[in-house]
Amino acid sequence: MFDYDVAVIGLGPAGSTFARLAADSMKVFALSRPVGEGGFSKPCGGLLSSDAQKALSRFDLTLPKDILVDPQIFSVRTIDLKSGLIRHYQRFYINLDRDRFDSWMASLIPNSADIVRGVCRSIKRLEKGGFEIAYTDSEGEKRITARYVVGADGANSAVRKSLFPQKKFRSYVSIQQWFDEKNDSPFYSCIFDPDTSDSCSWSISKDGKFIFGGAFAPENCREMFELQKQKLSEKFGFKFGVPVKTEACMVLRPKTLADFCTGENGAFLIGEAAGFISPSSFEGVSWAINSARLLAQAIAAQNPNKSYHRLTRTIRLKLLLKRLKCPFMYHPLLRRWVMKSGLQTIEVTPTQRRPLE
Ligand SMILES: Cc1cc2nc3c(=O)[nH]c(=O)nc-3n(C[C@H](O)[C@H](O)[C@H](O)COP(=O)(O)OP(=O)(O)OC[C@H]3O[C@@H](n4cnc5c(N)ncnc54)[C@H](O)[C@@H]3O)c2cc1C
Structure with missing residues (x-):
């Protein structure tokens, strides 16, 4: 039939x-x-x-290594743009293509x-x-x-x-840009800036590229994205350069x-x-x-x-x-309180890198 x-x-x-x-x-x-x-x-x-x-392991599935990218990162640098606070938290992500x-x-x-x-x-x-x-x-x-x-x-x-x-x-616009990596060492970050978005942004390094993205309310999303980039490069030393790729899509954010x-x-x-x-x-x-x-x-x-x-x-x-969990991540005062408390944070001492022999 x-x-x-x-x-x-x-x-x-x-x-x-x-x-x-x-x-x-x-x-x-x-x-x-x-x-x-x-x-x-x-x-x-x-x-x-x-x-x-865990969802993949339920099917006894293992990842082929050519799906992985360089480097694998063990912590997230969390940045509160407004207060200037930076904290590192351990993460167990696999960085992939x-x-x-x-x-x-x-x-x-x-x-x-x-x-x-x-x-x-x-x-x-x-x-x-x-x-x-x-x-x-x-x-x-x-x-x-x-x-x-x-x-x-x-x-x-x-x-x-x-x-x-x-x-x-309830939907947001997610914008991501890819750049040639110019930062001193690859890193993963999560960024909060209530002046430009009530959501969050992130950056991640992948195979010599530096990716910066964020979720924004649809109105003025592109303007707010550029504003965040400007603040991150001026106040936090992010190195962007000329984007090699810009992508955008809708992202849902369930509330009820x-x-x-x-x-x-x-x-x-x-x-x-x-x-x-x-x-x-x-x-x-x-x-x-x-x-x-x-x-x-x-x-x-x-x-x-x-x-x-x-x-x-x-x-x-x-x-x-x-x-x-959202108020503790997204409400400026509660977030600052959580970040200042040092709860679950890790101390990070940067390491000088030399090329592999
Ligand atoms: C910027 C951003 C960053 C994210 N980062 C992460 C992350 O790091 N880790 C994580 O776990 N989640 C992340 N997410 C969420 C995650 O990407 C999605 O939740 C996940 O991909 C959803 O999987 P899905 O199979 O439901 O849909 P999708 O992965 O969106 O797949 C939908 C598929 O449908 C196809 N399709 C759509 N319309 C049509 C059409 N008309 N005809 C034919 N084909 C069509 C598309 O080609 C696509 O292959 C991120 C989301 C965004 C927006």
Whole structure:
């Protein structure tokens, strides 16, 4: 009756995980834009958190070393721009190349799934049930039908916008720029500046490049981004130079239960498309993988939408609990108090570097 049991739109960590798991028992169509040069690169810090490492370890997955980048960093330099306070905190991230990570995750999808590199143009609910998906690939416009559709297409999800247009999410604009590394030693930082954003910014060094990015309210986002760069270079010695790449995208920041949408009537949302991203740190890979795993579990149930919604209750609760952390990170007085207290900070003594022999 349908061409496929399920159509997955988007092969980031969420879509690739779901397609890999579902392909064992279902006929899967997976559509996503090409990755990397000339295609789509997800603007991302490319830091794999310990939660994401745990999510991968549930599948006994280990990372190939060519996904890693140089250097691996063990602490975050936290900077309060307004008060000038700087503190270092230990972190257990893996520094990786996001394009290569996405390609690797997609490579794990079994051959039984049909993977198409193209762009989803529309999703239509059919009267008889199921969905028609129109897309373009290198050969032109095509259509397929599927019993279920899974929106794994990120913050700006076309699936969510087509099928749940009434859903409104709290969103920010994330801007990232890449520079040739000119700083004396590579570092990872997290920056707070209430004058330019009620969110945070970050920098990370990767394979000879220095990346600076931040999340901003949509109004004047570019101006505020440039202002932060100026302050960081004037007051904190950040070395930017001429950007080699500028990228921007929408990023969601869930605040209430209404900021999540798991789908209805045969349509499902996973990963960031569902609003599953940390509102405090913008860590999203673990939630993407975990929500995909839960949907793969739920989709065989008699009422898969109900089952998926129930299974993701813990995700929603954990993300809302992360909101409780926000005042201590984002309220200027509380943040200053936490930073001044020295709680969990580490003392850092810079080391002179010499080239390896
Ligand atoms: C600037 C920034 C930095 C971040 N840094 C980190 C970090 O360091 N660590 C971390 O854990 N999280 C980070 N996040 C969050 C993380 O990137 C996301 O939460 C995570 O990628 C969500 O995974 P996903 O699979 O749900 O969606 P995505 O990774 O966004 O994947 C969506 C996929 O859908 C495809 N797609 C979208 N629309 C279409 C369409 N119309 N047709 C075909 N394909 C489509 C895209 O090509 C993409 O492959 C960051 C986010 C931002 C914005």
